[in-house]
Amino acid sequence: MxxxxxxxxxxxxxxxxxxxxxxxxxxxxxxxxxxxxxxxxxxxxxxxxxxxxxxxxxxxxxxxxxxxxxxxxxxxxxxxxxxxxxxxxxxxxxxxxxxxxxxxxxxxxxxxxxxxxxxxxxxxxxxxxxxxxxxxxxxxxxxxxxxxxxxxxxxxxxxSYSWTMGMIYRQDIVDELGLTEQAASATSLEDWEPILAAVKEAYPDMTPYALNNGTTASNFKYGPWDDLGNFYGVLMDPTSSTEVVDLFETEEYSHLCSVMHDWYEKGYCDKDIQTQTDSFTVLTRNDAAFCTLGQADFNTAFYQSTTCNKQMGVTLFGDQVARTYxxxxxxxxxxxxxxxxxxxxxxxxxxxxxxxxxxxxxxxxxxxxxxxxxxxxxxxxxxxxxxxxxxxxxxxxxxxxxxxxxxxxxxxxxxxxxxxxxxSTALGFSFDTSAVTNELTQLDNVCNKYQAGLETGTLDPETYLPEFIQALKDAGLEKVIAEKQAQLDAFLAQ
Structure with missing residues (x-):
């Protein structure tokens, strides 16, 4: 077939x-x-x-x-x-x-x-x-x-329409450290903590974790949810749910921020990670970084190995899901x-x-x-x-x-x-933002203040995540989610 x-x-x-x-x-x-x-x-x-x-x-x-x-x-x-x-x-x-x-x-x-x-x-x-x-x-x-x-x-x-979040890492290093099976079977960020600790000890001049794209864009851009065009209202279970929810109030988002803050405190990330300018590819080529989170699918390991000039591996977090592209x-x-x-x-x-x-x-x-x-x-x-x-x-x-x-x-x-x-249940859906243009501008301003710090671990989520959530609500997030839900419902009813 x-x-x-x-x-x-x-x-x-x-x-x-x-x-x-x-x-x-x-x-x-x-x-x-x-x-x-x-x-x-x-x-x-x-x-x-x-x-x-x-x-x-x-x-x-x-x-x-x-x-x-x-x-x-x-x-x-x-x-x-x-x-x-x-x-x-x-x-x-x-x-x-x-x-x-x-x-x-x-x-x-x-x-x-x-x-x-x-x-x-x-x-x-x-x-x-x-x-x-x-x-x-x-x-x-x-x-x-x-x-x-x-x-x-x-x-x-x-x-490649389907993908999920994955950990992209130096395969040659985990092989050298005897962590091959541990890396391949890691299904959560917590599973990576002992691997990062081992890399930090064995390679003190290498950053265990770096940002993928070298900017302050979302570290969790390729999460397992369907963002429906932007982060302001997502499907957390895209293969079965059609309910648009606030990503930033979910337990999943809070957990990701907490793990990143823990890694930051333990020195697994560079202290200047929030302003990192070099991409993961550049850092890896120069033996300056070990792993990163990113969009991952069937071809990621091959592609990263070619572009980074290193033997690279990838571990997927969850099933690959096709979304609107x-x-x-x-x-x-x-x-x-x-x-x-x-x-x-x-x-x-x-x-x-x-x-x-x-x-x-x-x-x-x-x-x-x-x-x-x-x-x-x-x-x-x-x-x-x-x-x-x-x-x-x-x-x-x-x-x-x-x-x-x-x-x-x-x-x-x-x-x-x-x-x-x-x-995704929303495959083919495109969000028309014309009714919430002003709100989106205000939401972007709020995200520019909080999101990078929370997602790179430089801000403590216990203190700053509640502030972030409230600021988003004040900027009109609930209106945007309601508009997105209404449009999605109409799309699904066609």
Whole structure:
């Protein structure tokens, strides 16, 4: 069954293969208006796709010529890509939504709901049924992440939708200290206390516990709950409950804060953890940190081992649960004059591995070669700095070649995980914050004062957690929770 599912999904590439890569300037490929016949109608329509990127696009025109050979023949659509460096992209994003640019397909990074609220997105409910069957087959229930009020506005990337909180740690160190089984069987933060103590004693110059992302963002961002878009009202038991509750008043949150404070007092965390600037990856590469809490799934150990250049392990706290994911998704713009053609191309992008590979890595023999395992690598004498094309892919892609640094089993594992995982009762729900904008601003101000200190252990929860809870209530948290509950109830009643 697993192989059957994989064979189906490997014919449907995720559009995420586009979204990483570019230089300091915007790159585009305009292949000109096509007059040759293509597709079933014999007419060729031209569309434009806007994407952010952090790689190289010097040879975009040559790559798009190859893409269009396939696209024109199969669906009668010619495509032009315009790629912007990420910083420039976010500066220009409001302009993209304004409708003044000639955009047919737009990549959205965290701005999808705002784009819909501005009327910038085409309602593709009917189009995807007619021209997006490969997308529907691949995404299944996860396509709901691009729905609002029963209308489809976006296609989310095919990603690892299910995850939980996990402890990410140096596998080589626990092996050396004879703690391999103890780490693998740890199911709670308390189980990690003796391991941290052993690491502190054996490696006095190493910080036993560090923040994952090197900022003051929530240390518990990837908790086992479903945050429904933000922390202000969550589902604590997302697979069976639909009751929105205050996370910060739960026993679970209080317990996490207490454990972190205990670790801080015992010296398992750096005294400056609240202002830590280096990421866990950087610290680990420099032998300066042992473990961290973070988002964890089937591929975390492999990915962390690759990025940290160390042998890494991961212990999951609880079951992996799939939640709404629309942080990265693709929309057809409401002012598109070629919406049908755009939908056809999005579907082809999902279903044609050659196109997926071309867009992500360029032309074989020129921009990449295949190694003995059939995985992509730069040609001899070429690297990420000298290549003339590499949009790259650090996002989930299963219908393209894999790059040499990736897990060779990733496609099969991803499909299996997404197919067999538990799902939140709120999968597909997106919270409309327009009715509580002022309250959210005030709540953010309160969190900026208390949350990082409590979650890094620098503030004593016995003293400061009650203050935090009351300040949140004074800022309007109960109103936000009530609004979120009402919207969730309406969503579930559809």
């Amino acid at each position: 697993k192989k059957k599912l994989l064979s189906v999904l490997l014919t449907a590439t995720t559009i995420a293969s586009l979204v990483t890569g570019c230089g300091n300037k915007s790159g585009s490929a305009d292949t000109g208006a096509s007059t040759s016949a293509g597709g079933q109608s014999g007419e060729v329509e031209k569309i434009t796709v806007y994407v952010p990127t952090s790689g190289k696009t010097d040879d975009m025109e040559a790559v798009m010529a190859k893409v269009n050979e396939i696209s024109i023949e199969q669906i009668g659509v010619e495509v032009e890509f315009k790629a912007y460096e990420f910083g420039q992209w976010f500066q220009q994003y409001s302009l993209f939504l304004s409708g003044t640019e000639d955009i047919d397909i737009l990549a959205n990074y965290g701005g999808y709901l705002n784009a819909v609220s501005q009327g910038a997105c085409y309602d593709i409910t009917d189009l995807i049924q007619e021209y997006g069957q490969d997308i529907i087959s691949m995404e299944g229930d996860y396509l709901k992440s691009g729905e609002i009020d029963g209308h489809q506005y976006a296609v989310p990337i095919y990603a 629309n942080n990265v998704c693709y929309t057809i713009m409401s002012n598109s004059k070629h919406a049908e053609a755009a939908m056809k191309f999005m579907n082809l992008w999902f279903s044609n591995k050659e196109i997926g590979t071309l867009i992500s890595y360029g032309i074989e023999g020129t921009h990449y070669v295949l190694d003995e395992n059939g995985m992509g690598a730069y040609p001899e004498g070429v690297d990420s700095q000298s290549t003339t094309y590499h949009l790259g892919s650090t996002l989930s892609n299963i219908n393209r070649i894999l790059w040499e640094s990736e897990n060779p089993d990733y496609p099969e594992l991803l499909v299996d995980n997404n197919t067999n995982c538990q799902k």
